[in-house]
Amino acid sequence: MNTLGIYLHIPFCRARCAYCDFASGTDFSREAAFFRAMEREAEAVSSPFSGRRVDTVYFGGGTPSAADPQRLCALLGRLRALFGLTPDCEISMECNPGTITARGAEQYLKAGFNRFSVGLQTAHDGTLRRLGRIHTAAEGEEAVRLLRAAGAGNLSADLMLGLPGEGVKEVRQSAEWALGLGIDHLSAYALTVEEGTPLAREGVTVDGDLAADCYDEVCRL
Numbered sequence: 001m002n003t004l005g006i007y008l009h010i011p012f013c014r015a016r017c018a019y020c021d022f023a024s025g026t027d028f029s030r031e032a033a034f035f036r037a038m039e040r041e042a043e044a045v046s047s048p049f050s051g052r053r054v055d056t057v058y059f060g061g062g063t064p065s066a067a068d069p070q071r072l073c074a075l076l077g078r079l080r081a082l083f084g085l086t087p088d089c090e091i092s093m094e095c096n097p098g099t100i101t102a103r104g105a106e107q108y109l110k111a112g113f114n115r116f117s118v119g120l121q122t123a124h125d126g127t128l129r130r131l132g133r134i135h136t137a138a139e140g141e142e143a144v145r146l147l148r149a150a151g152a153g154n155l156s157a158d159l160m161l162g163l164p165g166e167g168v169k170e171v172r173q174s175a176e177w178a179l180g181l182g183i184d185h186l187s188a189y190a191l192t193v194e195e196g197t198p199l200a201r202e203g204v205t206v207d208g209d210l211a212a213d214c215y216d217e218v219c220r221l
Contacts, residue, residue: 008059011034012031013066018197018198019194021194022061023062031071059113066099100146120140130164175217
């Protein structure tokens, strides 16, 4: 029998990044209502899939880790009750440095989250500020440390390529830094400057050839 995957979009962020074109926002006053709606939605769509097994659950965003950990864990618990999760189901959460706490990490692991994708993006604080990220490289290191200390055994990290002012040298530094943190999987992808974003209004463009060179360098590492 074919297995299913479930993706949940959590649209809350502490701040909007300068490149972001996703459906997300910074108004947390609607967080409780949103999670209630998500549970109702899960209930509404579960019946047609009764008897099917789920082997992947992915909480994306937005910044899922910016939401209340108890609400995230309760939503995962509701999915367990509604769908048949396989014993080895991969349950992932996207999380950003600056939104992870020791207590929250412990709650995630206890609830059954077993894979975390950390948005490090770059090791360079100046670039992080330019992108509108809320964290520093040091806070990225702390996020990885907190997740490991809580017992996380599967950590992925994102790096962005083609960022303003960064070339192969800077990307190599970021990749070496991320790998040095003990990351299990490194995802490297090129910046896309979407229409209407602050970077687009600034006239920022991406050199595709340079981004490809950066990607090749990460692959070599």
